Structure formats: structure tokens, C-alpha cells
Amino acid sequence: MRIGDLGEFGFIDRIKNGCLNRKSGVVAGIGDDCAVFRVPGNLAVLLTTDMLIEDVHFRLSEIPPYFLGRKSLAVSISDIAAMGGTPREALVSIGIPGSIEVVYLDEIYKGLKAIATEYDINILGGDTVLSPDRLVINVALSGEERDDEILYRSGALEGDVIFIAGTLGRSAAGLDLLRNKREFEKKEGLLTAHFDPIPHVWSGRIIASSKLANSMIDISDGLVGDLWHVCKESGVGALIEMENMPIDDNLREYCERYRLDLERFVLYGGEDYVLMGTVATESSDLLRESLKAQDCDYFPIGKMVDGDSIKLRENGGTIRELARSGYDHFSGE
Amino acid sequence: MRIGDLGEFGFIDRIKNGCLNRKSGVVAGIGDDCAVFRVPGNLAVLLTTDMLIEDVHFRLSEIPPYFLGRKSLAVSISDIAAMGGTPREALVSIGIPGSIEVVYLDEIYKGLKAIATEYDINILGGDTVLSPDRLVINVALSGEERDDEILYRSGALEGDVIFIAGTLGRSAAGLDLLRNKREFEKKEGLLTAHFDPIPHVWSGRIIASSKLANSMIDISDGLVGDLWHVCKESGVGALIEMENMPIDDNLREYCERYRLDLERFVLYGGEDYVLMGTVATESSDLLRESLKAQDCDYFPIGKMVDGDSIKLRENGGTIRELARSGYDHFSGE
Numbered sequence: 104m105r106i107g108d109l110g111e112f113g114f115i116d117r118i119k120n121g122c123l124n125r126k127s128g129v130v131a132g133i134g135d136d137c138a139v140f141r142v143p144g145n146l147a148v149l150l151t152t153d154m155l156i157e158d159v160h161f162r163l164s165e166i167p168p169y170f171l172g173r174k175s176l177a178v179s180i181s182d183i184a185a186m187g188g189t190p191r192e193a194l195v196s197i198g199i200p201g202s203i204e205v206v207y208l209d210e211i212y213k214g215l216k217a218i219a220t221e222y223d224i225n226i227l228g229g230d231t232v233l234s235p236d237r238l239v240i241n242v243a244l245s246g247e248e249r250d251d252e253i254l255y256r257s258g259a260l261e262g263d264v265i266f267i268a269g270t271l272g273r274s275a276a277g278l279d280l281l282r283n284k285r286e287f288e289k290k291e292g293l294l295t296a297h298f299d300p301i302p303h304v305w306s307g308r309i310i311a312s313s314k315l316a317n318s319m320i321d322i323s324d325g326l327v328g329d330l331w332h333v334c335k336e337s338g339v340g341a342l343i344e345m346e347n348m349p350i351d352d353n354l355r356e357y358c359e360r361y362r363l364d365l366e367r368f369v370l371y372g373g374e375d376y377v378l379m380g381t382v383a384t385e386s387s388d389l390l391r392e393s394l395k396a397q398d399c400d401y402f403p404i405g406k407m408v409d410g411d412s413i414k415l416r417e418n419g420g421t422i423r424e425l426a427r428s429g430y431d432h433f434s435g436e
Numbered sequence: 437m438r439i440g441d442l443g444e445f446g447f448i449d450r451i452k453n454g455c456l457n458r459k460s461g462v463v464a465g466i467g468d469d470c471a472v473f474r475v476p477g478n479l480a481v482l483l484t485t486d487m488l489i490e491d492v493h494f495r496l497s498e499i500p501p502y503f504l505g506r507k508s509l510a511v512s513i514s515d516i517a518a519m520g521g522t523p524r525e526a527l528v529s530i531g532i533p534g535s536i537e538v539v540y541l542d543e544i545y546k547g548l549k550a551i552a553t554e555y556d557i558n559i560l561g562g563d564t565v566l567s568p569d570r571l572v573i574n575v576a577l578s579g580e581e582r583d584d585e586i587l588y589r590s591g592a593l594e595g596d597v598i599f600i601a602g603t604l605g606r607s608a609a610g611l612d613l614l615r616n617k618r619e620f621e622k623k624e625g626l627l628t629a630h631f632d633p634i635p636h637v638w639s640g641r642i643i644a645s646s647k648l649a650n651s652m653i654d655i656s657d658g659l660v661g662d663l664w665h666v667c668k669e670s671g672v673g674a675l676i677e678m679e680n681m682p683i684d685d686n687l688r689e690y691c692e693r694y695r696l697d698l699e700r701f702v703l704y705g706g707e708d709y710v711l712m713g714t715v716a717t718e719s720s721d722l723l724r725e726s727l728k729a730q731d732c733d734y735f736p737i738g739k740m741v742d743g744d745s746i747k748l749r750e751n752g753g754t755i756r757e758l759a760r761s762g763y764d765h766f767s768g769e
Contacts, residue, residue, distance in 0.1 A: 243576030
């Protein structure tokens with residue numbers, strides 16, 4: 104059996120047993136956006152790591168190195184944001200092909216340091232090694248949070264309102280635009296969404312500190328893929344409403360112009376790094392007000408329901424079950 | 437300019453400015469075995485990370501996967517040991533070629549979990565991604581230590597005795613044996629040194645908690661290469677004595693059998709992960725006794741001296757300056 108037969112999440116299930124030797128203080132190990140352990144003073148430390156490999160996660164010909172640096176750290180910052188935490192200390196490992204120019208690496212580090220400064224993160228260390236032919240970047244990042252404010256994937260309850268704190272599909276459209284070398288007068292917004300995603304630490308803090316939400320995740324693998332993680336970990340199903348889905352104007356125009364399936368970008372497009380949470384119906388308005396007061400978005404898009412599937416109510420009213428395919432690194436779905 | 441022109445340490449010097457955005461509490465950033473920051477309770481957190489890439493750090497045809505798993509974590513544990521700390525929480529990222537069998541990955545994780553258990557480490561999380569053709573493993577590891585016990589590379593003083601807490605050259609001999617497909621009746625010890633290096637956490641704790649030593653490092657790049665880091669960071673030179681150098685019997689026999697340069701293995705062989713420290717002359721005997729009482733080795737091999745070079749007194753008494761070539765990933769020295 105190869106890894107492709109098992110899939111990324113099958114593999115994680117296979118290896119996650121036997122990883123904890125000191126269970127005291129550990130709140131979450133493998134399986135959520137971050138690992139969590141308690142430290143003195145009602146605080147918790149969050150830990151996350153992301154590996155980006157050339158030709159799998161990025162192509163040198165597509166992303167300018169400054170943005171590659173920013174994005175390498177952004178994806179880990181988003182994992183901290185997804186639990187409501189504040190990012191703190193980063194370690195950056197880089198595997199460098201001998202053919203890469205030092206000025207190119209300078210640009211990567213300029214991007215890394217710029218986003219680190221914006222989010223008040225220290226780059227405390229790393230490892231610098233030779234790679235035979237592909238650039239590899241691994242970021243490990245810690246965060247901190249009051250231990251009674253942390254939001255997990257597993258906390259969603261039947262009846263909860265599902266909300267997203269931003270619009271979806273723009274990053275995937277940016278990639279589509281690049282890969283197909285398409286012209287589009289308003290392409291900048293879509294390309295920026297793809298090159299320079301915004302980790303929503305501030306929205307995450309508002310949601311977590313309000314103590315109104317029951318669960319949270321960041322949408323990195325696409326709405327349906329990540330909602331499926333929430334369903335699976337929480338033991339409930341979901342019903343989302345297409346007519347409530349916020350649609351970015353640029354994305355709509357782009358899809359109309361090239362006759363592309365808008366719904367597919369919104370439901371399955373990855374790498375938007377928008378936060379998605381669930382909240383009890385009676386707390387939904389209050390949470391919306393808390394976010395709006397800080398200029399943060401709040402879009403209720405559906406409900407957690409009994410069951411073990413994700414269903415979509417189409418604009419015409421028809422309800423159908425959605426395929427769960429998020430992005431799996433190995434199955435290539 | 438390519439990375440090979442600059443070298444690993446030249447590159448690190450180039451990128452290390454501008455990495456700290458919150459200096460409060462940070463004791464050491466980029467440049468030592470670990471980064472260090474203070475936390476409440478006179479404690480410090482140590483952070484380190486190591487990336488291993490197939491065909492640079494290991495070959496699948498040479499190292500059994502169980503030992504590859506152990507070694508991936510061992511090198512980071514050794515960085516924690518090098519400052520006197522206790523390892524705690526690990527994150528493991530793995531980039532997996534589609535061609536690798538899942539049972540092979542199971543063995544890697546069996547090795548990772550075994551050494552984690554031996555050192556009371558939690559594997560708290562990680563990332564699992566596709567790699568186009570080479571296996572990549574990145575470990576990020578935290579450790580902890582009382583903040584008044586941490587030992588740095590930069591603390592060595594002129595007049596200090598240089599000591600090593602084990603013998604050197606066995607791992608390089610194991611690799612030499614493998615690469616040249618040599619037969620040797622006692623090869624097991626050398627191969628084990630190469631496949632399954634021991635991180636010396638216990639020796640490191642004794643040395644650090646004694647508060648007798650002035651500096652410490654682990655020998656991963658070879659004695660001369662790592663001693664040079666200590667010299668450079670501490671602003672002193674070193675004089676080491678060949679006749680005081682402990683020589684492993686197996687290594688001596690192996691070199692005699694194949695007419696190999698024993699001195700080269702001892703002075704320049706990497707990956708032994710033996711600790712090297714410096715201690716004031718008047719405290720040397722006391723430190724030796726503390727280590728011996730716990731069955732740990734202590735070999736005084738020279739002195740820190742005025743200057744900016746490393747000199748060797750040969751067995752005949754002649755003193756000569758040593759080339760500083762440790763292992764540089766990019767210069768390929």
C-alpha cells in the first residue's frame with residue numbers, strides 16, 4: 104500500500120496513537136489546527152507546523168519570492184488564528200537547491216520578516232540545509248491563548264449556526280487565472296488573495312474572547328473539506344444555503360467572463376484562510392455585532408444538523424448531498 | 437551569487453537581522469544550538485528545529501526506516517542537550533514521495549515514537565504532505581531548563597579546559613564502512629553509532645546543573661568545526677592535545693585495518709552528537725567527579741587560549757594550526 108491509497112487523513116489516523124508520553128497538561132495533540140498544552144497562569148500554548156514543497160505547494164515561476172516568504176508563515180499564523188490564539192515564536196527551516204540565487208532567498212526572508220513584524224512574531228531560529236533540486240520551507244509556530252477561550256473543531260453542536268468571517272474562492276480563482284494564463288481587468292484582487300492570504304488573527308481573537316462560538320477552523324482545504332473536519336470531529340452533519348453564501352464581486356465577474364462554475368470555487372476552492380465557526384442560534388446576532396463593531400465580517404451560511412453528511416440547499420430550493428472532497432495531499436482529490 | 441558561494445553560516449549571518457519583534461524575554465535567537473526565551477518561574481523554553489532531506493542527510497538504501505525515524509528526532513534532542521535542557525514537545529513534518537510504501541512510513545514513526553518515549557517527549561503534531569521525489573523530515577522540538585543553568589557556545593573563557601563527554605569519529609567510520617561496502621568483524625558498534633546516535637541529555641543536565649561549566653555545544657559537524665563555533669562566539673582560540681584524545685577501540689582497529697587516517701575521523705568526523713564543554717581549570721576535577729559519579733564520560737582534551745585559531749599539539753609535540761572545515765551544507769567542505 105502506498106500513501107496515495109491511504110490519503111493524508113488516513114495516514115494521520117494511522118500514526119497518531121502512541122505519540123503522547125506526558126499526557127498531563129496536553130489538551131489536544133494531533134488532529135486539530137494546532138496542538139494545545141496548558142502552562143501556568145490559565146494560559147495555553149498552541150503549536151502548529153506547515154511544510155511547503157516546490158511543485159506541490161508552489162511553483163517558483165508563479166509566486167514572487169517575497170510573497171512565498173509571507174505565505175510560508177501566513178499558513179501557520181492562520182492555524183493559530185483558527186483556535187483564537189495569538190501567534191508568538193517561529194522557527195523556519197529551509198532546504199535550498201544549489202542553483203537558487205542568494206538575492207532570491209533574500210526576498211523570501213524579506214517576506215517572512217515583513218509578515219512576522221505585522222503579526223508581532225519572533226523568528227527565533229531555524230535550520231538551513233541543501234536540497235538536491237526543490238525548495239522546501241517548513242515553519243513551526245507557537246501561539247498563546249487563555250485556556251478557557253480556545254476553540255476546537257470538535258465543539259460544534261446540532262442546531263448551531265455555521266458562519267464564515269470572509270468570502271471564499273478568490274485564492275482558487277487567482278490560481279486558476281495564473282495556471283490558464285487568463286487576462287482579466289480586475290485580476291489583482293484575485294492574485295493577491297492567492298499570493299498573499301491574510302491570516303485572520305484579529306477576527307479569531309474577537310470570536311474566541313466573546314466565548315459565544317462553539318467551534319472554529321480556518322478554511323485552507325476548501326469550505327466543504329474543512330466543514331467535513333468539523334462534522335467528523337463534532338459528530339454532526341451540516342446544511343449550508345447557497346443563497347446565504349457571500350460572493351466576492353471580482354470572483355463572480357471572473358466566473359461569468361470565463362463561464363466557470365462559481366459554486367465550485369466557493370465550495371471547494373482552497374487557501375482562502377477565512378475563519379469558519381459555529382455558534383448557538385441565540386448567540387448568533389450578538390457575535391455578529393461583536394465582529395461588525397471591529398469591522399470584521401460575519402456571514403451565517405447554514406446550520407449544523409443531525410447526520411453525518413454535508414448538504415447544500417441550492418438557490419432554487421433543492422437540497423443535495425455534497426461530495427466531501429477537500430484537498431487531500433495524497434489522494435489528489 | 438549562489439548559496440554555495442556564501443556557505444551555511446554566511447547565509448545565517450545574512451538573514452539573522454530583523455527577526456525579533458518582541459525582544460523582551462528572548463535570551464538567544466538565531467545562532468546557538470537552540471533559541472531561548474524566558475517564561476515565568478525562572479524557567480526558559482528552548483526551541484530547535486532540524487530538516488533532513490533524502491540524498492543530502494540520508495539515503496533510503498543505507499539507513500533502515502526505524503533508525504531514520506529515531507535519528508530525525510535524535511539530532512534535535514541533542515541540540516536541547518547541548519544547552520543543558522530537557523526535551524519536551526515535538527512537531528514532525530514529513531514530505532512523502534508517492535512511491536513510498538506505508539509500511540516503510542510505519543517503521544519511521546515506530547522509530548520516532550520509540551525515542552520519544554525514551555526521552556519522555558510528546559509528539560504533539562505535525563504536517564503530512566506530498567513530496568515529488570525525495571523524503572523530507574522536519575522536526576521542531578521544545579525543551580525546558582532553569583534560566584540560570586543554560587549553557588551557550590559563547591561562554592568559553594581563555595584558560596578554560598576543553599572537555600568532551602564521549603569519544604569521536606565512530607559515526608563517520610560507520611558511514612565510511614557503508615559507503616565503501618567494507619567488511620569489518622566489529623562493524624556493529626560503528627554502524628550503530630551512525631544509525632542510532634545517542635543524544636546526551638543526561639550528561640548535559642549534570643553539566644548544566646553543576647553550574648561549573650562556562651560553555652557547551654554538541655558535536656554534530658565534527659570536533660574542529662564545532663569547536664570553531666565556540667571560539668568564534670566566545671572570542672578566543674583553542675589548543676587541543678592529540679595524546680589526550682580518547683580513541684574508541686573499534687575505530688582504531690577499523691582505521692588500522694584499512695589504513696585510514698584515524699586523526700581525520702576524530703577531528704573532523706560528524707554526527708557523533710557527543711557534548712563538548714569548557715570549564716575553568718580549578719573546577720575541572722569537580723566536574724569530572726560529578727559526571728563519573730553518574731557513569732558519564734569526561735575527557736579533558738585541551739584549553740581555550742588567546743587567539744582566533746584552533747591549534748593541535750601532535751603526539752610528537754609539534755603544534756600546528758588546524759583547518760576549520762566542519763561540515764558546511766553548501767560549501768560542501
